[in-house]
Amino acid sequence: MDASEQAQAPVLPYRHTQVGLATLIGLGAGFLTQLGRAVRDVKKRRLGAWFSVPVTIGFVVVMTLFSSLRVEVDDQAVTASFTGGALPRRIPLSEIGSAAVVTLPWHHGWGMRRTRHGWSYCVWGRQAVKLELTDERAFTIGSDQADTLVAAIEQARGQQQAPVAA
Numbered sequence: 670m671d672a673s674e675q676a677q678a679p680v681l682p683y684r685h686t687q688v689g690l691a692t693l694i695g696l697g698a699g700f701l702t703q704l705g706r707a708v709r710d711v712k713k714r715r716l717g718a719w720f721s722v723p724v725t726i727g728f729v730v731v732m733t734l735f736s737s738l739r740v741e742v743d744d745q746a747v748t749a750s751f752t753g754g755a756l757p758r759r760i761p762l763s764e765i766g767s768a769a770v771v772t773l774p775w776h777h778g779w780g781m782r783r784t785r786h787g788w789s790y791c792v793w794g795r796q797a798v799k800l801e802l803t804d805e806r807a808f809t810i811g812s813d814q815a816d817t818l819v820a821a822i823e824q825a826r827g828q829q830q831a832p833v834a835a
Contacts, residue, residue: 766803
């Protein structure tokens with residue numbers, strides 16, 4: 670293995686946090702729109718303020734929750750979670766049949782969603798790692814380091830399957 674291959678080889682545990690810039694911009698624009706509406710409704714004492722204020726607070730919560738995606742690979746599992754460890758999904762290595770880099774279609778979107786192929790966690794971009802699980806389900810993790818993530822998963826799976834010397 671030469672120096673360039675060693676620099677790209679993942680080291681377990683693998684940890685990476687990806688920030689969803691487009692998610693932040695889009696939700697930020699929605700937040701500012703709702704905030705303007707809430708301020709207008711409160712100033713004019715409109716009944717709509719009872720709707721605008723909670724929706725504005727909701728935008729802040731969603732913006733914060735889906736602003737980043739953290740992926741970890743250790744010797745036991747792959748874990749994906751959103752900001753602050755929210756909505757974690759832990760997949761034991763023993764349940765992973767294969768891992769491959771995929772390009773998500775443009776309409777796949779970002780956030781946490783159920784697709785026809787299984788669950789997907791993504792905050793930005795179209796590159797992802799698709800985990801084919803042994804029970805024929807799939808789980809897709811968006812990543813700006815998809816190749817490195819697959820290598821880390823394969824390394825962890827290889828270490829788990831290696832016989833332990835007595």
